[in-house]
Amino acid sequence: MVPPSVRSRRGGRMVTMKDVADRAGVSTSTVSRVLNGKERGRIKPDIAKEVRRQAKLLGYKPNPVARSLRTHSSRILGFVSDEISTTPFSGRIMLGAQDAARELGYILLAVNTGNDPELEEQEIDAIKRYGADGFLYAMMYNRPVTVPRSLDGVPAVLIDARDEDGVRPSISPDERRIGRDATERLLRAGCRRIMYVGADVPLVAQRGRLAGYREALESAGVGADGRLVVAVDEQDTTGEFLRAFEAMRPDGVFCFNDIRANLVYRAAAEHGLTVGRDLSVIGVDNQPFIAGILSPALSSIELPHYEMGYWGVRKLVSLIEDRDIDEGSLEHAPGTHTGDSAGSVAVGANDTQHVGVHAQLPSLKDEQALIGCVLVDKKSIVA
Amino acid sequence: MVPPSVRSRRGGRMVTMKDVADRAGVSTSTVSRVLNGKERGRIKPDIAKEVRRQAKLLGYKPNPVARSLRTHSSRILGFVSDEISTTPFSGRIMLGAQDAARELGYILLAVNTGNDPELEEQEIDAIKRYGADGFLYAMMYNRPVTVPRSLDGVPAVLIDARDEDGVRPSISPDERRIGRDATERLLRAGCRRIMYVGADVPLVAQRGRLAGYREALESAGVGADGRLVVAVDEQDTTGEFLRAFEAMRPDGVFCFNDIRANLVYRAAAEHGLTVGRDLSVIGVDNQPFIAGILSPALSSIELPHYEMGYWGVRKLVSLIEDRDIDEGSLEHAPGTHTGDSAGSVAVGANDTQHVGVHAQLPSLKDEQALIGCVLVDKKSIVA
DNA sequence: CTGAAAGCGCTTACAG
DNA sequence: CTGAAAGCGCTTACAG
Structure with missing residues (x-):
């Protein structure tokens, strides 16, 4: 004998509240009340228990369509x-x-x-x-x-x-904090001429990350040389990044995103420098495909x-x-x-890898919530 | 006066079939029949017309929840x-x-x-x-x-x-055709020692693309040297690809995917070869992020x-x-x-770029349908 | 050609 | 404490 619960799974007739009511020997009103937790002091406990038992036995699940039609709440x-x-x-x-x-x-x-x-x-x-x-x-x-x-x-x-x-x-995402965390990480790695390779478009992320970068430098008492900040497109078609790189010789670079980090790898290679040994680089996005191509693997902040x-x-x-x-x-x-x-950020204090470790959620009380991000530390930062 | 259609948009009460029926002076049965195209010879034409007029006027849309409860068809x-x-x-x-x-x-x-x-x-x-x-x-x-x-x-x-x-x-996707199209494209570019850099996992795509590669070589009467075929992981950790590359000196490489194409770019660079001038490369996936990093831009087949x-x-x-x-x-x-x-594939017969051009759909009569792919030709194939 | 009625599976005010 | 009844908005067999 095939139990109805199995039948219902096969596209056959679904078990309804009426079925449960019949089995339990009560009306659908009672079943509805029990199953919706509206029984408090209104349904005899053993009846409620029997209703629940039969519902479970039959594998009853409410029909959300019918419920929705009645209550205007559809889930x-x-x-x-x-x-x-x-x-x-x-x-x-x-x-x-x-x-x-x-x-x-x-x-x-x-x-x-x-x-x-x-x-x-x-x-x-x-x-x-x-x-x-x-x-x-x-x-x-x-x-x-x-x-x-x-x-x-x-x-x-x-x-x-x-x-x-x-x-x-x-x-x-807490964009400002991304900028601060990345920059502080570079400072901790000993960098003192930290460059910011930003985007040439007016994005919330661009403004926030730049502001965070400046904050971190200021807190650390490291002078912020305006020439260390550039805003370029993904290919650096104007060559602005390359010129700034050559003029400033940064020992650390925080990039708006992973794609722009690629520009740093190229420039470094052209000047016989090795990322992760001669200079440190941090990107944003932690794009798996870019990570798979850049060598050494790029340390990057992952958006939540x-x-x-x-x-x-x-x-x-x-x-x-x-x-x-x-x-x-x-x-x-x-x-x-x-x-x-x-709201904390699990930035690796000891340079370990943080793949799969995610940021904590803000409180649900927040209305304009910002969420912290995780720096996935790989091989592009000088140890 | 706010028309009901606007009211309905604001989370207020939705216009129902009853509303339409009242305005048109008929029953909901009639409205339902008209609006569901079940009027043929069963409803007087001018009544039908009036029903439709009122429905439109009121901005009536059927309530799919109610319909679904009744008909068991939910859309x-x-x-x-x-x-x-x-x-x-x-x-x-x-x-x-x-x-x-x-x-x-x-x-x-x-x-x-x-x-x-x-x-x-x-x-x-x-x-x-x-x-x-x-x-x-x-x-x-x-x-x-x-x-x-x-x-x-x-x-x-x-x-x-x-x-x-x-x-x-x-x-x-028509995997075999991907292999054939890519290989034929390389043959047309004049390549004669065409390598296939496959995946080291038993995927449908791997088998199909390799089969297509072999078919194309055979049709062209070009001998298929088994040493030109390798199966490697994305980083070529075993070094198998590099060894084969050095031993065989291919003039064209068809890669299982864009990531593996990156291996070719690296090997070429190490040997002082320039992709797009000294050898041709085709990948699969046309990943925007990889395209943005590899130089010259990689020609790649886009999955549909x-x-x-x-x-x-x-x-x-x-x-x-x-x-x-x-x-x-x-x-x-x-x-x-x-x-x-x-089922045709818009492979560039004249090396033009095909960004945004997509493959045609198979017939709906097909049960195990295969779909053609588009080769997006960029700069990695010798002209 | 058209409408009143039943019913899809629920919930809930109402009556007892 | 419990049930009969109404109703959510549709569709459709039935009757005329």
Whole structure:
């Protein structure tokens, strides 16, 4: 005899609340109350127990479609992003979001809008029709955005972005801290002529990382020579980086990203210098493919994409359910690890490798949350 | 006065079929029939017209939740993948799937399972409870899989994979053709000692590309020297590639992927050879980050991730709705372009660049569909 | 050609 | 403490 729970798995008829009620000899009202935890002093304990027993026996799972129609709460979350899934990292935002969603009993309806506002509105409307309880609005790089009007009156959390109007909760990397951590690491390695190879575009990340770089130098009492700061495109087509490199002869270089770190490797090679021995380099992104090509392996700061997605969902659900979600459970998430102090950064104090060690999540109370990043130390820093 | 259609966008009450019925002075039965195209000879034309007019006026959109409860068809597609969103490419599968889904009035419920069979079953069950009409089962690299039992009896299409049991439709890149196209391109560039730098893992892609390489050499009447074929890991830790390179002095190299192409660049540099002048190199993946680092820019074959997602959804919907979906509309999809013959590959006959030109989709009649790839010609092939 | 009614699987105010 | 009933917004067999 095939138990109904197995039958239900095969695309056959699903077990309904009515089935449970019949088996337990009660009405569906009672089953609903028991299974939704509304029994307190309202249902006789042994009846409640029997209902739960039968529900389990039959493998009953509530039909979210029916529930949604009745309650207007679907446990569906809309995941709207501009261009996720075209960059190598951003997929991890979604991974983190999915893990958190699963833990909390939600599921993700995902759409890309490619920055087309009209399409965006259509897609958001479509997701709303499916009864989504709230939205994640994820951007592919850190920037200020104005949330589309179609999200008015709906719970929403911004990921890798900040709300221009300052009313929506958001989470983004602590860019300034990235600059500070990288620079301090280079200082600790003994560097004194530290160069910053920035981006030639006006990004939040560019401004923040540069500011962090300056802060670190100042705190250390190391003079900040303006000529050590350049802003170049990924290929350094203007040759500005190369000229500055030759003029300044840095002993340490902090790069806006891994691609720009490649420029340093090239320049070093041309001048007979060896990265990791004659000078130290730190990048940002910790791109696996670049790591696999550069030699010696590049030390790089990893952006907390997984964590942003994870935090974003937890924050969103706390908004939707108007309750506190107990914090610190990121340790259960695959491939992640919780640090020991809120917002801390697990920069290797002893130059060990930190692959797989992730930054701690900010508190869910934060509205404009910043999240720390991890420096993955490899071979590009002079020991 | 705020029109109801606007009200509905603000998280207020949605316009229902009852509203339309009232305005049009008919019953909801009639509205349903008109709006679902079941009027043929059953509804007076001017009544139908008025219903449509009012529906449009009020901005009515059917409530998919209610419809789903009644009909068990939700227009939701489950997108189950092993590790998508941790690789740079695979996100594009989802993009293609989303675009096709939108065009056909479906929406994607996405989950990652990280290759955990238990989690996979749970997630599939969860998606089923939301009433999904069918599933995409997407893998992060081309391989044979056995579809999980929880998908039994449910429409499903495999992406970047092939069904071990041979019953599920699937789509994957035409690996053999990749090998043939790359090798033929090198032959056309005048190469005669063409090396294949393969992967040291037993992948479908490895076998297929190698077979294609051999086919092309044979067709061209060029002897296939076994010593020209190596299988190495990404770093060539055994030094096997380097030894073969030195022994054989190839004038052309076809690489399993871009990362392995990097080995060629290194070896060439060590021997004072210049890629694109002294020897030609072709990779696979066309990874933007590697392209940005290697110099001269690497010519590479791009895997059709977007197209696989797009085709997969169309195939799935044709299964679900048991109808033919008219083909050839990939030209409407963003960033893609339709070639001129089915399954053809837009390899540059005249060495022009083909960025943004994508391969044509296979017919939806195919069950084990293979899809052609595009060679993006840059600077690494001797002119 | 059209409408009243039943029903999809839930939740919850109401009555007892 | 418990159940019958109404209702969420649709679709469709049934009756006319």
